[in-house]
Amino acid sequence: MEKLISEFSFGLFFWQLFLFVGLLLLLKKFAWGPILEAVHAREEGIQDALAAAENAKKEMQNLQADNEQLLKDARAERDAMLKEARELKDSIVSEAKGEAKEAATKMIESAKAAIDQEKHAALAELKNQVATLSIGIAEKVLQKELAAPADQLKLVEGMLEEVTLN
Numbered sequence: 001m002e003k004l005i006s007e008f009s010f011g012l013f014f015w016q017l018f019l020f021v022g023l024l025l026l027l028k029k030f031a032w033g034p035i036l037e038a039v040h041a042r043e044e045g046i047q048d049a050l051a052a053a054e055n056a057k058k059e060m061q062n063l064q065a066d067n068e069q070l071l072k073d074a075r076a077e078r079d080a081m082l083k084e085a086r087e088l089k090d091s092i093v094s095e096a097k098g099e100a101k102e103a104a105t106k107m108i109e110s111a112k113a114a115i116d117q118e119k120h121a122a123l124a125e126l127k128n129q130v131a132t133l134s135i136g137i138a139e140k141v142l143q144k145e146l147a148a149p150a151d152q153l154k155l156v157e158g159m160l161e162e163v164t165l166n
Helices: 002-006 010-144 149-162
Strands: none
């Protein structure tokens, strides 16, 4: 180290210092400025990319929320349609049951009316047959001119046994 101090030259030191400062100024003007600008540009690009990624993330969250809302609305609409379909089915079934009951009631009433008609017709026919038989018996009784009441009673009983009712 002593050798360094003993051989020290101010002229050489001055020129080295001058060249070093000149080199620093040249580097500052031509190298550090563009390098720092590139670094700043890169930093801004990264910040912009991060901001764009954040915006994309927020947009994705908004889209996801919109999709969930659409799904919820679609489910609610589907449930409403199913409920309406069930109500329509129930009303159609109850209406069909009412119409069937009404038709059955009409059929029963018409059957009862037909039975009553047949009953009245049978009674009328029976009355006609009884009247015909009565007239026939009276004719036979009168034709024979029975003098004894026992003979008349015997004749009526015999005729009644011969008669068959339909």
